[in-house]
Amino acid sequence: MKIKQLSVFVENKTGRINEVAQILGRHGINMTAFSLADNADFGILRMIVSDVERAEQVLREAHFGVSVTEVVCLSCANVPGALSEVLDGLAKEQVFIEYMYAFSEGDTARVVIRPTDLDRCIEILQHCPCCLISKSILKQ
Amino acid sequence: MIWNPTKECMSREDMRRLQGERLHKLVERVYHNTPFYRRKMQEMDVTPDDIRSVDDIVRLPFTTKQDLRDNYPYGLFAVPMSQIVRLHASSGTTGSPTVVGYTRRDLAIWAEMTARCLSAFGTDCNDIFSVAYGYGLFTGGLGLHYGVEYLGATVIPMSSGNTAKQIKLLHDFGATAIACTPSYALYLAEAMAKTGIPREEFRLKTGIFGAEPWTENMRREIEHKMGVNAYNIYGLSEVMGPGVSHECEYKDGSHIIEDHFLPEIISPETLEPLPYGEQGELVFTTLTKEGMPLLRYRTKDLCSLTDEPCRCGRTNVRMSRIVGRSDDMLIIRGVNVFPSQIESVILEMEEFEPHYLLIVDRVQNLDSLEVRVEVRDGFYSDEISKMLALRQKLSARLQSVLGIKADIKLVEPYSIERSEGKAKRVIDKRVLQ
Numbered sequence: 001m002k003i004k005q006l007s008v009f010v011e012n013k014t015g016r017i018n019e020v021a022q023i024l025g026r027h028g029i030n031m032t033a034f035s036l037a038d039n040a041d042f043g044i045l046r047m048i049v050s051d052v053e054r055a056e057q058v059l060r061e062a063h064f065g066v067s068v069t070e071v072v073c074l075s076c077a078n079v080p081g082a083l084s085e086v087l088d089g090l091a092k093e094q095v096f097i098e099y100m101y102a103f104s105e106g107d108t109a110r111v112v113i114r115p116t117d118l119d120r121c122i123e124i125l126q127h128c129p130c131c132l133i134s135k136s137i138l139k140q
Numbered sequence: 141m142i143w144n145p146t147k148e149c150m151s152r153e154d155m156r157r158l159q160g161e162r163l164h165k166l167v168e169r170v171y172h173n174t175p176f177y178r179r180k181m182q183e184m185d186v187t188p189d190d191i192r193s194v195d196d197i198v199r200l201p202f203t204t205k206q207d208l209r210d211n212y213p214y215g216l217f218a219v220p221m222s223q224i225v226r227l228h229a230s231s232g233t234t235g236s237p238t239v240v241g242y243t244r245r246d247l248a249i250w251a252e253m254t255a256r257c258l259s260a261f262g263t264d265c266n267d268i269f270s271v272a273y274g275y276g277l278f279t280g281g282l283g284l285h286y287g288v289e290y291l292g293a294t295v296i297p298m299s300s301g302n303t304a305k306q307i308k309l310l311h312d313f314g315a316t317a318i319a320c321t322p323s324y325a326l327y328l329a330e331a332m333a334k335t336g337i338p339r340e341e342f343r344l345k346t347g348i349f350g351a352e353p354w355t356e357n358m359r360r361e362i363e364h365k366m367g368v369n370a371y372n373i374y375g376l377s378e379v380m381g382p383g384v385s386h387e388c389e390y391k392d393g394s395h396i397i398e399d400h401f402l403p404e405i406i407s408p409e410t411l412e413p414l415p416y417g418e419q420g421e422l423v424f425t426t427l428t429k430e431g432m433p434l435l436r437y438r439t440k441d442l443c444s445l446t447d448e449p450c451r452c453g454r455t456n457v458r459m460s461r462i463v464g465r466s467d468d469m470l471i472i473r474g475v476n477v478f479p480s481q482i483e484s485v486i487l488e489m490e491e492f493e494p495h496y497l498l499i500v501d502r503v504q505n506l507d508s509l510e511v512r513v514e515v516r517d518g519f520y521s522d523e524i525s526k527m528l529a530l531r532q533k534l535s536a537r538l539q540s541v542l543g544i545k546a547d548i549k550l551v552e553p554y555s556i557e558r559s560e561g562k563a564k565r566v567i568d569k570r571v572l573q
């Protein structure tokens with residue numbers, strides 16, 4: 001249920017994100033989802049990748065600052081209102097979200113959530129109209 | 141062990157008498173053999189006969205690095221070139237380099253005083269030293285080299301650079317001691333860890349570091365990473381080279397080789413002598429040097445002196461750590477800032493790597509100070525707010541130490557250059573404008 005997310009510290013310099021993508025590409029690591037959070041000086045690139053351990057290793061060798069955190073990843077119907085129903089469910093149970101990012105393909109939407117309380121979040125989501133994604137599905 | 145107890149444990153009274161006698165002879169020598177000093181003394185209306193005890197030192201002229209440059213190359217030598225057996229020179233980052241000449245006796249004294257230092261660090265004839273200071277015009281390499289030989293230990297004349305080979309030889313030759321700059325020691329320790337060779341396979345136990353100012357935090361960092369007992373050795377080529385002062389097992393200040401070098405602390409502004417305990421610019425008079433003796437040489441190094449007895453039994457005066465250099469001192473928005481202050485704050489925080497770069501600039505007539513640091517592996521976060529909190533923590537600490545606000549810039553791992561010599565840690569763009 002818990003998915004490992006890889007975060008990479010990048011200075012705000014042109015081409016840094018591309019370098020990350022190239023390194024992962026060179027090692028045959030696939031990025032399933034990513035988002036960038038930034039401020040004026042630096043950014044944090046958050047990614048769900050096909051092989052976290054390997055990605056962490058190759059990026060560290062290339063002198064990137066990396067960290068791994070656990071997140072939850074879910075899929076729900078790609079129709080208006082579907083996501084808000086899920087988020088309402090979490091809010092009602094006082095589970096707060098540090099950040100989230102989403103992407104959709106066809107009629108399903110996938111959402112990565114970094115909640116303050118991971119275990120509680122998973123528990124609640126199991127009763128929501130969505131489907132939790134396990135690691136094995138993401139690898140494909 | 142105390143190598144030369146007669147000189148290192150002399151009573152204060154006897155030391156002052158010895159220094160007084162040597163000072164008188166020194167002044168006679170330079171008055172008669174160095175036109176530069178004769179002229180200066182005549183201008184001040186002082187003759188060698190006026191200098192009878194150490195208290196008379198205040199009547200003598202100062203010497204600055206600029207005087208050495210003005211008299212480039214041999215103008216301050218007090219013996220004919222036939223008696224000079226070696227030359228060393230400092231790299232002139234600004235203007236011409238400075239040259240120092242040594243007689244055979246100077247070199248013998250230098251080796252003996254370096255042996256005193258090494259003995260105070262607990263090393264002896266059973267040790268194997270890797271001397272990783274640069275060999276050449278810089279005094280570090282050869283200075284330590286002959287000290288190790290004088291001690292009777294084994295010397296590996298490694299010189300600086302080629303870190304992979306350094307590590308291989310430290311390992312294969314079973315080196316028990318290393319001498320280099322503290323910033324190179326940190327670099328080397330990192331490189332050693334990366335080889336994957338377990339630390340138990342190295343026999344290193346003593347580290348001898350000098351040639352650039354360093355801090356207690358840096359000592360802890362080196363000792364932890366390299367597994368050595370780290371000691372400070374101080375010196376400067378104009379005066380002799382490494383070995384002018386050294387720590388002992390108590391690491392509470394560095395003992396000055398006072399029978400050869402008479403220390404003073406002066407105010408860099410008024411040039412007035414300051415009492416023991418007060419911080420100011422360190423000044424040396426080379427009591428016994430023949431090749432290029434110097435009167436009251438202004439080192440630009442800021443520290444304090446104490447004559448309180450040390451637990452080790454040595455009675456000579458100790459100097460504190462160098463807190464900065466009077467010419468390194470950055471004046472930012474009217475406040476005196478020493479890079480060493482910033483360094484000690486960074487080294488105290490486990491969240492950051494011990495490498496940093498200061499960039500001083502002037503934006504719209506206002507000085508700015510940017511501090512670039514690398515976050516240590518394990519402290520990176522997926523949350524911007526946590527990274528900002530890290531930055532804020534450093535910023536607050538720096539502000540409380542410096543009294544001014546610095547802009548902290550978190551940079552990617554290894555983006556700050558690791559030094560293989562003296563680290564370049566300050567870029568002052570204001571000078572260029």
Ligand SMILES: [Zn+2]
Pocket residue numbers: 387388389390395450451452453454
């Ligand atoms: Zn002592």
